Amino acid sequence: xxxxxSPTPDVTYRRTAWDLILGLLVILAGLVxxxxxxxxxxxxxxxxxxxxxxxxxxxxxxxxFRIRSGGFFMAALGGAILIVIGLxxxxxxxxxxATLTLLAGSLFFASGLTRLVTAVQTSNGRWLMLLSGAVxxxxxxxxxxxxxxxxxxxxxxxxxxxxLVEGMLLLTVGRLRAPKGAK
Numbered sequence: 386x387x388x389x390x391s392p393t394p395d396v397t398y399r400r401t402a403w404d405l406i407l408g409l410l411v412i413l414a415g416l417v418x419x420x421x422x423x424x425x426x427x428x429x430x431x432x433x434x435x436x437x438x439x440x441x442x443x444x445x446x447x448x449x450f451r452i453r454s455g456g457f458f459m460a461a462l463g464g465a466i467l468i469v470i471g472l473x474x475x476x477x478x479x480x481x482x483a484t485l486t487l488l489a490g491s492l493f494f495a496s497g498l499t500r501l502v503t504a505v506q507t508s509n510g511r512w513l514m515l516l517s518g519a520v521x522x523x524x525x526x527x528x529x530x531x532x533x534x535x536x537x538x539x540x541x542x543x544x545x546x547x548x549l550v551e552g553m554l555l556l557t558v559g560r561l562r563a564p565k566g567a568k
Contacts, residue, residue, distance in 0.1 A: 400559025408556030415549030418541060425541030430474055430481045438471025440464075479536075486528065486536045489543070494525025 418425040444464030451457045474481035500518030504511050528535045 400557075404555050404559040408552050408554075411552030411555055412549060413552075415545050415547075415552055418545035418548055422538045422541030422545060425544050426482055426537055426539070427478055427541075429540040429544050430478045430485065433485070434471050434474025434478070434481060436471070437467045438475060441467030441469075441471055482540060483532075483536045486532065486539050489539060490525050490528030490532070490535065492525075493521050493528060497521025497523075497525055 418428075441464045444467060445461055446464075448457050448460035448464060451460060497518045497520070500514050500521060504514035504518055507514070528539060
């Protein structure tokens with residue numbers, strides 16, 4: 386077991402044998418997802434859809450408890466919007482994947498432009514900001530101009546890469562834990 390202190394004094398990183406096992410399993414899951422990105426994309430869209438649907442129902446139920454205390458209409462509206470989004474994604478996963486891919490490409494492009502503009506205005510970390518912005522802009526342009534190919538593969542690729550990185554993080558660092566004896 387290795388232990389490192391974090392910037393927060395009451396929390397440490399500890400790596401146990403379970404972290405190693407879990408890290409290896411998560412890395413394996415990431416490799417499986419990357420080996421079939423079309424399946425991973427479908428899984429991502431359906432997972433987001435069901436999550437939005439369940440969250441919307443729970444939000445409306447929670448809004449019913451706030452009828453007299455205020456905030457009912459905003460909570461109910463938020464729940465209704467989540468239900469509509471969830472139903473849309475669950476009933477039309479292909480169109481949902483296209484919509485989420487368009488959103489992801491637009492976000493890559495817009496955040497990259499924002500980083501490039503910020504890099505010109507600041508001197509602290511300018512080159513790293515320029516590099517990050519350029520990569521995001523190029524990725525956004527690639528997604529938006531290769532929309533058909535990106536629709537079936539982008540979300541699955543992102544999920545696979547994120548899963549792989551999480552597994553490597555578990556394997557190398559472990560999980561964040563409160564120190565022994567702390568409550």
